[in-house]
Amino acid sequence: MSLRSEAKILYHVVFKRNRGRDHAGRMEDFYGGQAQGYDAFRSRMLKGREEMYGGIDAPPGATWVDLGGGTGANLEFLGPRLATLGKVVVVDISPSMLAVARQRIADRGWKNVQTLQADVTAGPPVAEPVDVVTFSYSLTMIPDWFTALETAWAMLKPGGWIGVVDFYVSRKHVSPGMKRHSWLARSFWPVWFATNNVFPSPDHVAYLHRRFEPVHFTESSATVPYLRFLRTPYFVFLGRRAA
């Protein structure tokens, strides 16, 4: 990543005031100036994506919808499996992120991948029932995340897969077997991320476990670029809609 590109990303993430009259406007204002360098910078921070995309056992010919799919870079994690899928739709509210995705699709010659500009809380972006729905670091950026998860549930065929990877904070009192974050972590990360309209929640994990049948769940932490003494918690959830 060039120094200029790195500086541009840092400006948007750290210094630029986010404007926009509504959620779509805020997202495009945030990503418009950094979509080109987004993947290189975020690969150092958005961990667990390979685990999530690699863990989904999609049947051949499956329809896979990536909600808040951004630049489509995560489809690279599917490797040769991508060609076995029937249709993949990268849905995102930001036209700038989707422009990068379209360039990638053209460069890679992916014939079964398409993009769709839509707000995932405005109803199912794809009319037919689908086999897989994924959210990679998008749930924390969707204020009405519960609507987004209900939309995912409604879109899925019975037995269909959901995969989510994202930042989070634990509840103060956790269920048995779950990690408990310190008071400092539970207080600090929501405040830190809110400046970029990212809202790590103690409720995403609980709601996913309630709404879907859990298949795989891990809790880890990732370092922050330039601030390697900080570790931000993230989770990976794979589940299925009850058959």
Ligand SMILES: C[S@@+](CC[C@H](N)C(=O)[O-])C[C@H]1O[C@@H](n2cnc3c(N)ncnc32)[C@H](O)[C@@H]1O
């Ligand atoms: C942190 S980025 C993650 C992008 C990509 N999934 C990744 O793993 O790199 C969050 C993405 O969610 C998108 N997004 C936020 N709210 C959305 C909504 N309501 N509907 C669709 N996309 C949304 C943003 O435009 C952005 O591209």
